Amino acid sequence: MIIYNLFPLLAGPFPDWTPHFKRAAAMGFDWIFVNPVQALGDSGSLYSISDYFGINQAFVGPGSSSSQKQLRAACTAAEKLGLSMMTDLVINHCAIDSPLVQEHPEWFVMKRGKPTNPFCVEPDGSKVIWEDLAQFDHRKSTDKDGMLAYFVSVVEHLADLGFRGFRCDAAYQLPAEFWQSLISRCRAKHPDIVFVAETLGCSPKQTKSTAAAGFDAIYNSAKWWDFTSPWLLTQYALTRSLLGSISFPESHDTERLFSETGGNLDAMRQRYLFAALFSSHLMMPMGFEYGFRKRLHVVNTRPKDWEEPTIDLTDFITQVNGIKQGSSVFGSEGPIEQIPHPNEAILILRKKAAKGCDQALLILNKDPHGHQYLHIDDLYALIDAPPPLHDLSPDWPMDYLPTPFEFDLGPGVARVLTTEGNKRP
Template sequence: MRIYNLFPPLAGRLPDWTPHLERAAALGFDWVFVNPIQTLGESGSLYSIADYFSINPTLLAPDSPLAPDEQVRAMTTQTERLGLRLMVDLVVNHCAHDASLVREHPEWFVRDGDGVAHPFCVEADGRKIVWGDLAQFDHRHGPDTEGLWRYCVSIVEYLIGLGFRGFRCDAAYQLPRPFWERLIGRIKERHPETLFVAETLGCSPEQTRETAEAGFDAIFNSAKWWDFHSPWLLDQYEATRRIAPSIGFPESHDTERLFAESDQNPQAMKQRYLFTALFSSGVMMPIGFEYGFRRRLHVVETRPEDWEEPAVDLSDFIREVNQIKVDHAIFHQEGETQQLGHANPAVLLLRKRSGQDGSRALIVLNKDPWNRQHFHADDLSHLLEARPIEVSPELGPERRGEPVAAPYSVDLEPGMARVFVSEPSG
């Protein structure tokens, strides 16, 4: 899965999405993920949904002769014509505190004294953050969990009817495993091609594994934050890779913009995109990453007027990396991944071995996004445990696939990588 995150508040009204969808297709993505599109509560947060069966009016064209649902279907039809499939957020851990559901079905909510409970999280420093604009659904102990489950199934069916073919399940780890097993199983009986991706960031490794085992087609990983050295990322990956594929990202709507974080270094942007794309079977990036946007996406405050003038244009590089994922199965599969030692500590050596077709890959990455680093190997075939060919993005399509000489030496540009594969013939 190569996913482009179109953030609705930045993209504007549905008819204005066209150039963004066309750009996603041209960049080599095969999925477009959109954050919630339903009517919101008084806080205006995208994740505070007041009505699951009506469309956020700020996304609609007021002069369109089409009804709201038909406007969405026109967009999804156009997206499919571009060769893309659409994924949307499924938010069923909570709803807006002012949603009519709170009055109509008080039995569906966790209670806190005389009112409904609000979701919360505990930060690393021990601070408790409460989302007062949200009401917490009770999927575990409520008197009518069956009725609530059926309601959630109807939400999914509604969104499928609008043309969505996949779901990013917000706060998936907060809901019990049996809920997801039943819901995913029911939907796949009726719509076998539907995909479910679990948001698992911020939870423990045990919670991630438990959630992944509920039948999800993929989970998100934490490759964005890896320091290219510590063992935790490969440990987490090994714990789940046989259960569900994972998706990496260089930034998301929940993080700061990488261009701002990296002191406006385009080499750091390329480095992290290439790594997250080739480390795991899936990759996702948000709208504006390709242009080095600095302003963080905000679930309440972002507006179309926040569109920025491009500071850089990484389109060609992103397209090349995405094409490498398409062309070489090892990069859209999960497999055993090992970090190898090297004399230069500023160079990462990562070896992947497919458990499906015997293919292998070696990524030689400059960890330093500011300075060149030298890499030398007497024979790359000893590192890859197979005869390598080079498929690095900077080679261009006309030179990819050339055999690699021994010994091999290269000065790696800041943050850049050389990529090698070995694939079974025929």
């Protein structure tokens, strides 16, 4: 899956989504992920859902068409462009002022007669409590069957509106048994439906348990890798044989990369290429292609926050997506090894296809600010597959790869070499 995250508060009403679909399809994306579009509680946060069967009126455009008809029409427009639609499934919690709290108090974690707020612990040890949310009790509720049936009906309702996939928010906080039941029941009616688990910030044990619950993919932490420490490859190896993972250069939960890097175009290109080629799946939020700097906000972002583009990465993104689409190595969760190089500013990864004998080398300048000299005595000593290697690099691809191999790697620049024949996009 090559996923374009259409952030609805920035995109605006449903009828305004089609130009974003067209741009995403032209860049080679095949999925659109939309954050929640359901009716919200008083806090106005996209992730504080009050009515799972209602529609957020902020996304309803003018005209006589109902909100559901407008959403269905948007999903149909995406499908006509070859795009599958995915949305959030937020069932770890709901809005504290949702009618569900009064109608089904047995579904919630209660303390002194009041619903408990979910929380998280930040890396610095501080505790963040979301007071606008009520925590569902998926472990000890006296009516787990009723709650499960309710959320199955939510999925089926959203599937009827046109969504083919679901990003399961905070999936690791729910029991694996719950997910197994929900996924199997939903697939009985919709066999091709896709479920993706949001697992960022959880322990390795939680990651593996969630991954084995029937999901199609989980998220990985490649965005935060320093290109050196072993933890990312350890994380990747933990689940790669179970399911695919999704990399991203930034998300709606992070700072904008263009702002984070001080407007470094080379860092943008470096991080996008690495995210695209590291794991089997990829996600990019809208605005990344134009170097937007304003962080996406689940309450305050509005269409007026659309920025005047300062850069245009659409051609580069299209090229990298094309490399990914045409590759059994970069489109699968095959084994990855880090190969040492005398120049510590150069990263060399060898990735193998999950099936078959094809392999690839990703040689990356870790430094997004300066040039690095690359020298390899024998490229073919780095692979254990039959030659030749083909150069699919987006920058200055070579028709012939000499031995020894030398190259001046510009800031953040990569060489992408593969045994998969000449499939250059």
